Amino acid sequence: MSVSGQGAVKSRVRFAQWVLSTETASGPPIHGAECAECGEVSDGADDWDGPQMWCLQHAGRTGHTLFRGTVTGYFRASMQEVL
Ligand SMILES: [Zn+2]
Incomplete structure (x- = not known):
């Protein structure tokens, strides 16, 4: 979105x-x-064993x-198709 010199708004x-x-x-x-x-947190781990012991x-x-x-974890968004 951009604003031109006349104050009109253009968008694509x-x-x-x-x-x-x-x-x-x-x-x-x-x-x-x-x-x-109390809000105290465990260390991070690859599975539940460590946090549950904590x-x-x-x-x-x-x-x-x-x-x-x-x-x-991580998610990745990817564009599949432009409509
Ligand atoms: Zn506590």
Whole structure:
């Protein structure tokens, strides 16, 4: 979109079909856990084993019992077709 010297707005619209896919080249999904009571977070890991062990250790140390599990990964959007 651009604005010309007279204040008129010009825009160009293009319709396209986009597809979203999992991106693995940027690294594997990272698993983690966060205490829902104090906000402390575990280290990231390639699977759930480390974060779940962290939850149990955190519960034993603090008495906090509710945790949020997270998986962080990448997606790649690519244009499939210009309509
Ligand atoms: Zn906590």
